[in-house]
Structures are given as C-alpha cells and as structure tokens.
Amino acid sequence: MESNYLQKFYDKTPDERITALQSAGILDEEAIANLQEGLKLPQEIADNMIENQLSTYELPYGVALNFLIDGKDYVVPMAIEEPSVIAAASAGAKIIAKAGGFRTTIQKRVMIGQVALKNVPDSVAAEQLILSHEENILQAANAAHPSIVKRGGGARRVSVRILPADDVEGIPAFLVVHLHVETLEAMGANIINTMMEGVIPYLERLTGGEALMGILSNYATDCLATAECRIPAALLAKGEFSGDEVRDRLIEAYQFAYVDPYRAVTNNKGIMNGIDAIVLASGNDWRAISAGAHAYASRSGQYRSLTSWKKAENGDLLGSLTLPLPIGAVGGSINFHPAAKMTKEILGYRSASELESIIASVGLAQNFSAIKALVTEGIQKGHMGLHSRSLAISAGAVGQEIEQLSQLLKGEKNMNLATAQSLLAQIRGADTVD
Numbered sequence: 001m002e003s004n005y006l007q008k009f010y011d012k013t014p015d016e017r018i019t020a021l022q023s024a025g026i027l028d029e030e031a032i033a034n035l036q037e038g039l040k041l042p043q044e045i046a047d048n049m050i051e052n053q054l055s056t057y058e059l060p061y062g063v064a065l066n067f068l069i070d071g072k073d074y075v076v077p078m079a080i081e082e083p084s085v086i087a088a089a090s091a092g093a094k095i096i097a098k099a100g101g102f103r104t105t106i107q108k109r110v111m112i113g114q115v116a117l118k119n120v121p122d123s124v125a126a127e128q129l130i131l132s133h134e135e136n137i138l139q140a141a142n143a144a145h146p147s148i149v150k151r152g153g154g155a156r157r158v159s160v161r162i163l164p165a166d167d168v169e170g171i172p173a174f175l176v177v178h179l180h181v182e183t184l185e186a187m188g189a190n191i192i193n194t195m196m197e198g199v200i201p202y203l204e205r206l207t208g209g210e211a212l213m214g215i216l217s218n219y220a221t222d223c224l225a226t227a228e229c230r231i232p233a234a235l236l237a238k239g240e241f242s243g244d245e246v247r248d249r250l251i252e253a254y255q256f257a258y259v260d261p262y263r264a265v266t267n268n269k270g271i272m273n274g275i276d277a278i279v280l281a282s283g284n285d286w287r288a289i290s291a292g293a294h295a296y297a298s299r300s301g302q303y304r305s306l307t308s309w310k311k312a313e314n315g316d317l318l319g320s321l322t323l324p325l326p327i328g329a330v331g332g333s334i335n336f337h338p339a340a341k342m343t344k345e346i347l348g349y350r351s352a353s354e355l356e357s358i359i360a361s362v363g364l365a366q367n368f369s370a371i372k373a374l375v376t377e378g379i380q381k382g383h384m385g386l387h388s389r390s391l392a393i394s395a396g397a398v399g400q401e402i403e404q405l406s407q408l409l410k411g412e413k414n415m416n417l418a419t420a421q422s423l424l425a426q427i428r429g430a431d432t433v434d
Ligand SMILES: CC(C)(COP(=O)([O-])OP(=O)([O-])OC[C@H]1O[C@@H](n2cnc3c(N)ncnc32)[C@H](O)[C@@H]1OP(=O)([O-])[O-])[C@@H](O)C(=O)NCCC(=O)NCCSC(=O)C[C@@](C)(O)CC(=O)[O-]
Pocket: 007, 008, 009, 010, 065, 066, 082, 083, 084, 085, 086, 087, 088, 089, 090, 091, 092, 094, 266, 267, 268, 269, 270, 271, 273, 366, 369, 370, 371, 373, 374, 379, 381, 382, 383, 386
C-alpha cells in the first residue's frame, strides 16, 4: 500500500479521502461509486432482515489508518457515532507501527454449544456415560448439520460440567453438556443451535434427564485472539512527560484497571469503542462479541482490564490484549449488507482468523491511545476537541456555522451545550437560540 496518499487524511473532504484510498489501491471504481452513493441498505433487504421494519438507522462509516498487523498494512473501517474514536485508533496504531506493528496469535476457531439437563438421576454416572458415548454424540450433532462437515468442520469434542444444586437460592442441579464445534469461516450460532437441538433426544435417553435448552454459548473461550505490541519508551514522550514517564504511567493505568472494577469497566469500554465499531462495520454480531469480552474480563472472579501493559527488561513497553472473538467471514448479513461488503473489500481479509487479528489489534490501539491521553494531557483535550462539531450540531448550528462554532468552542473552558447555544446566538447576532 502506498501510504503517502493517506497523509493528513483527516484534513481532506470525504471525496478526497475516497480518491486517496483509490490512489493507494484500496478501492476500485465500483466501491467508489457505492461509497459516494452512501452504502444504502435497500428497503427490500431491510424489511427481510428484521421484523416490523419501518426505516433504516444510519451511522457514520469511516476508516482508521496506520495499522501494521503481522507485517501487513490495513486501513480499518469503523461504523460509530462517537467522535475521537477513529482519531485515537489511528494515533495509537501510528506509534505502534513505528515500533514494528502488532503481532497476533489466533486460536483454532472452535465454538461451544450447551445442552442443560435437569432431573438427571445420577450426575456422576451420567457424566461417565456421556464421555464414553462421545462418538455417538458427535455423530448425532454432525448429522444435524451435515453441510459444515462437508466443508471440513463439525463437532469435535464433548465435555461435561456438573453444576450442583444451590439449596439456599432454591436452584436445582444441572448437568451441562458442551459440544466443541469447528464452524470454519462462520460465527456458527445457527450451525451450533441446530446441532444442540439435534443431540437433545439422544442425551435425554442416555442420562435419563430432561433437557431445559440447547444453545450456543457466547462465552467462546475456545476462540481466543491475542494482539501484542512492543514500544520503545522513546516513542512515548508527550508534552512535559518523558517517554519513560509515559511508559510508567501507562503501566500504572493498567494496574489501576486490574485492581479496580470501577476503572476496569471504563478501560474496557474504551477497548470496545474500536472493537464494536469494526465488528459492526464488518456485519458481525457485536452483542455477541461484547457479551463474551466482558465475561472474559471477569474470568478470575473479578472484573479486570482486558489489556495488560508491562515493562520489558530493556525498558520497552509491552502491550497485550486477549479476548474471545467468535466473528464470521460469512453468515448473518456479512455477504449482503452493503457496508459489510465494503468493509471486506477495504480490509481485504481472506479469513475469519485474519479479521480476528485486525479486531484484536484495533482494541489494543484504542486502549493505548485512551490511557495515554488519560495519564498525560487528560481525555478532554483530544476528545472534546473532536466532540466540538457534534456539540455545535446539537446546539442547532448548520452549514458554515458548524465549523465556526466548533472553533469558538475549542477556546472555551466549559465546552457544553449551554456554551454552544450562547455562542451560536452570538454568531447569529441574536440573544438566544431556539
Ligand atoms: C485525539 C488524539 C488522537 C489527539 O492526539 P494528538 O497526539 O494530539 O494527535 P496529533 O495531532 O499529534 O496526531 C497524531 C495522529 O492521530 C491521528 N489524528 C489526530 N487527529 C485526528 C483527526 N482529527 N482525525 C483523524 N485522525 C487524527 C492521526 O493519525 C495523527 O497522525 P497524522 O495523520 O497527523 O500523521 C488523542 O488525544 C487521543 O487519542 N485521545 C483519546 C481519545 C479517545 O480515546 N476517545 C474515545 C472517547 S473517550 C472514551 O469513550 C473512552 C475512555 C477514554 O473513557 C476509555 C478509558 O477511560 O480508558
């Protein structure tokens, strides 16, 4: 990719940005036409996607730059309503690219489905029976969804969890059967749900229990993605802070988010700023990814930071993010939603694993930028600087007033709606703005 074309990207108009991406070889003529038309979801498709559909809900669709991941350059599409997220991702990725980029490790993509059985007469004996009949269970599951087996995937393993009764809360015992399934390029929710319902009759006969439900688990602990980076302290200096000081403060920010759930939730919201935005842009199920990520943050019994920042022996900063990423490169609306198709084209990803690498790297860059801002100049300078345009629009500014009011707001100590409305009234030469 010829990255010179992408310099000062954010100072360009949307049309100039599209031309820059064309010059960089990222967009072809058809993609350009689609972007200029606005990635509209046709009414007929929208009406068939959900129930009781009335219209469509639009979000801005932009790109974060500078992502060097496993030696490959990416321009990363994001769909998001919040200002400064794309700037922060690009800023973090730029520093990390200077340090050699992100390295990722993607676990073999295995998803988990559950059947919960109740009233099992002897749980310990049932567990043994299930494990000794593993082959039959796998066969029943694969017979329920033969096409994924033909593609080279399918159910691979069975495991059992005995959840004892809780007499205090009046909760009965459950025997939970997990099926570990390779869903290949799909997230696999429908594949797994079909399989789980397919094995229920056999499990009921085998155990003498009664199935409560069969369903995919969004806690995809067999589908983990890790992104890492190693940044020399010299690249971290900011304002009055030396690179060593910023590194140490970043590590302390991580330590704070490790020990305090109140901080960890905000820290992880910052990570999900970027992750949700690319997951949404890719047409994937962002509720599934968010639910799994937050559960993974609680895996030790306490909700903690999803990222870790540590000091290497030579003084470099080491960053790492691991989370479950059961996304798909096919399935759901990925292959027909115009924005999801555009995201596939811009990223040029060839597999769900490659998309996982990109998403995990975005999360790490996002956290790096957010906590770097927090421990140096504070969040408001960068975030509110970019938020000023949204505030101007909220105050009622239109056309050239938006830029004019946004510039005035940046000079104000209290950048809020009341200030924006008062400044807009001054611009218009009026006492108040309706
Ligand atoms: C905003 C910055 C990046 C400025 O940071 P900066 O260092 O002043 O930026 P810069 O002007 O030196 O530019 C550095 C690079 O940033 C990018 N960049 C710079 N400006 C733009 C722009 N307008 N549009 C697009 N990209 C931009 C761009 O890549 C640029 O490189 P260049 O292209 O110039 O060579 C920084 O202050 C920052 O990262 N802040 C964090 C912002 C953030 O995290 N926002 C999320 C919303 S707040 C929140 O929800 C989460 C939080 C914070 O609570 C999470 C937590 O608590 O952990």
